[in-house]
Amino acid sequence: xxxxxxxxxxxxxxxxxxxxxxxxxxxxxxxxxxxxxxxxxxxxxxxxxxxxxxxxxxxxxxxxxxxxxxxxxxxxxxxxxxxxxxxxxxxxxxxxxxxxxxxxxxxxxxxxxxxxxxxxxxxxxxxxxxxxxxxxxxxxxxxxxxxxxxxxxxxxxxxxxxxxxxxxxxxxxxxxxxxxxxxxxxxxxxxxxxxxx
Amino acid sequence: xxxxxxxxxxxxxxxxxxxxxxxxxxxxxxxxxxxxxxxxxxxxxxxxxxxxxxxxxxxxxxxxxxxxxxxxxxxxxxxxxxxxxxxxxxxxxxxxxxxxxxxxxxxxxxxxxxxxxxxxxxxxxxxxxxxxxxxxxxxxxxxxxxxxxxxxxxxxxxxxxxxxxxxxxxxxxxxxxxxxxxxxxxxxxxxxxxxxxxxxxxxxxxxxxxxxxxxxxxxxxxxxxxxxxxxxxxxxxxxxxxxxxxxxxxxxxxxxxxxxxxxxxxxxxxxxxxxxxxxxxxxxxxxxxxxxxxxxxxxxxxxxxxxxxxxxxxxxxxxxxxxxxxxxxxxxxxxxxxxxxxxxxxxxxxxxxxxxxxxxxxxxxxx
Ligand SMILES: [Zn+2]
Numbered sequence: 001x002x003x004x005x006x007x008x009x010x011x012x013x014x015x016x017x018x019x020x021x022x023x024x025x026x027x028x029x030x031x032x033x034x035x036x037x038x039x040x041x042x043x044x045x046x047x048x049x050x051x052x053x054x055x056x057x058x059x060x061x062x063x064x065x066x067x068x069x070x071x072x073x074x075x076x077x078x079x080x081x082x083x084x085x086x087x088x089x090x091x092x093x094x095x096x097x098x099x100x101x102x103x104x105x106x107x108x109x110x111x112x113x114x115x116x117x118x119x120x121x122x123x124x125x126x127x128x129x130x131x132x133x134x135x136x137x138x139x140x141x142x143x144x145x146x147x148x149x150x151x152x153x154x155x156x157x158x159x160x161x162x163x164x165x166x167x168x169x170x171x172x173x174x175x176x177x178x179x180x181x182x183x184x185x186x187x188x189x190x191x192x193x194x195x196x197x
Numbered sequence: 198x199x200x201x202x203x204x205x206x207x208x209x210x211x212x213x214x215x216x217x218x219x220x221x222x223x224x225x226x227x228x229x230x231x232x233x234x235x236x237x238x239x240x241x242x243x244x245x246x247x248x249x250x251x252x253x254x255x256x257x258x259x260x261x262x263x264x265x266x267x268x269x270x271x272x273x274x275x276x277x278x279x280x281x282x283x284x285x286x287x288x289x290x291x292x293x294x295x296x297x298x299x300x301x302x303x304x305x306x307x308x309x310x311x312x313x314x315x316x317x318x319x320x321x322x323x324x325x326x327x328x329x330x331x332x333x334x335x336x337x338x339x340x341x342x343x344x345x346x347x348x349x350x351x352x353x354x355x356x357x358x359x360x361x362x363x364x365x366x367x368x369x370x371x372x373x374x375x376x377x378x379x380x381x382x383x384x385x386x387x388x389x390x391x392x393x394x395x396x397x398x399x400x401x402x403x404x405x406x407x408x409x410x411x412x413x414x415x416x417x418x419x420x421x422x423x424x425x426x427x428x429x430x431x432x433x434x435x436x437x438x439x440x441x442x443x444x445x446x447x448x449x450x451x452x453x454x455x456x457x458x459x460x461x462x463x464x465x466x467x468x469x470x471x472x473x474x475x476x477x478x479x480x481x482x483x484x485x486x487x488x489x490x491x492x493x494x495x496x497x498x499x500x501x502x503x504x505x506x507x508x509x510x511x512x513x514x515x516x517x518x519x520x521x522x523x524x525x526x527x528x529x530x531x532x533x534x535x536x537x538x539x540x541x542x543x544x545x546x547x548x549x550x551x552x553x554x555x556x557x558x559x560x561x562x563x564x
Contacts, residue, residue, distance in 0.1 A: 020263075020285075020288075110357075110373060110376075111357060112357050112358075112360035112361035112364060112373075113356060113357055113360040115364070117361075117370060117373055118370065118372070118373060145353075146350050146353040146354045146357060146380060146384075147357070149380055150354070150357065150373075150376050150377055150380055153376035153379055153380070154372060154373065154376045157372055157375065157376060158372070
């Protein structure tokens with residue numbers, strides 16, 4: 001529809017979550033009006049992020065070194081692990097200030113509809129860590145959805161035989177939503193009021 | 198409870214439309230294809246977040262438009278509720294209640310009550326058990342707002358279980374099936390207990406209305422057969438039913454692995470309507486079936502009005518053209534005081550006094 005270079009950018013932008021055709025057009029034409037250095041800085045930031053950011057080898061949080069800052073922090077309780085679906089959920093739990101353990105990022109939740117079973121998630125890594133790091137309690141902070149609940153039950157099934165206490169965030173989180181949408185106070189209460197699975 | 202105003206943008210055939218209806222009876226008159234039922238459908242959508250024509254969301258968007266927006270304000274003794282829904286052709290629907298993101302139907306059901314009479318209501322009596330399950334579930338979701346969320350979660354859990362069975366068949370991972378069974382049983386118990394409670398709640402009103410509509414008085418009841426369960430204990434709670442469903446799912450697993458679908462749970466239950474000892478579906482006359490169907494809708498209205506301390510909004514979509522004079526008259530006598538919306542191709546066939554509106558594509562005018 002537009003000249004090839006512009007259309008190419010519009011196509012790329014519109015593949016981003018939450019960006020439709022119209023927003024993509026607006027962004028593309030905006031980038032055409034800004035100073036060239038500004039546009040270049042954005043492009044470089046994207047490239048640099050992809051080159052420098054990798055996954056923590058212990059918990060699969062995003063980091064710029066072999067282990068993330070949480071895993072490197074020796075003051076944190078290594079016997080306590082909070083399991084989340086995605087790396088950005090860590091930030092949400094951290095904001096509550098209630099949690100002093102470590103994390104484990106699964107990379108999603110069990111959802112056969114989307115072809116995601118335990119094999120597609122970092123379950124095996126979770127089991128291996130539990131034994132290797134002397135984990136005593138796992139708090140499952142997956143989203144309060146059918147998929148998140150199913151995943152929590154699954155984790156309880158595989159970890160309980162290893163003598164690990166497995167608990168789930170207490171209710172009070174909006175059902176069917178994402179962890180993202182819960183405010184800090186609600187999430188903080190859910191953490192302190194977690195129940196055993 | 199009444200609708201103070203409603204605004205549609207790119208909904209069905211209407212590019213844009215705004216109505217400020219009367220607090221009493223409103224009759225929308227228009228030819229076929231004028232969009233009068235669409236207007237009613239939009240009102241219903243604000244209350245239930247689904248189409249009473251069972252249309253998928255995307256089909257509500259006017260052809261060629263990127264999305265539709267429906268906004269409306271309901272007023273009751275307890276205050277006002279502004280409901281705003283935005284449905285894009287692709288992507289997720291957005292629902293705002295009083296300007297705040299509403300997670301789902303439960304939040305709306307807490308504030309808005311509505312009952313719709315539809316031209317094919319006879320299906321409730323004449324067709325398969327799915328129609329009666331849906332009737333009970335819809336009413337449950339209005340009586341107990343949490344029930345709507347439980348139903349949606351239950352459906353999702355069954356869909357996940359079916360997806361696993363369909364993909365992997367006999368090779369399905371047993372532990373994943375175990376935990377899905379646990380969710381299906383727990384949520385199924387909740388859905389089932391609400392459904393049974395709703396049936397018990399509404400049946401006496403249906404029976405009373407059946408006689409009031411001029412039929413020979415008969416005992417009207419629901420006969421419930423739960424898939425995979427020998428019997429359903431009367432008055433059983435969600436937990437008790439979940440404990441019955443768990444072993445039933447386990448027993449059905451072998452067959453389910455073969456059939457690659459879930460054969461136990463409230464989505465497979467039989468629900469019959471019984472007149473004395475006759476099955477209303479197969480052994481009642483068309484007239485009797487018609488009265489049972491009207492009774493079901495009016496009874497839903499009575500139950501809701503009783504439970505919610507506010508009269509629900511009533512929608513009557515092209516109902517009178519299907520009814521004989523006697524049933525029409527008796528229905529009208531029984532219509533409550535609250536706000537009513539009626540559609541009709543010919544205004545004069547509506548035996549109700551009220552404000553008439555003429556509807557055409559994109560316009561609605563007092564007429
Ligand atoms: Zn880490």
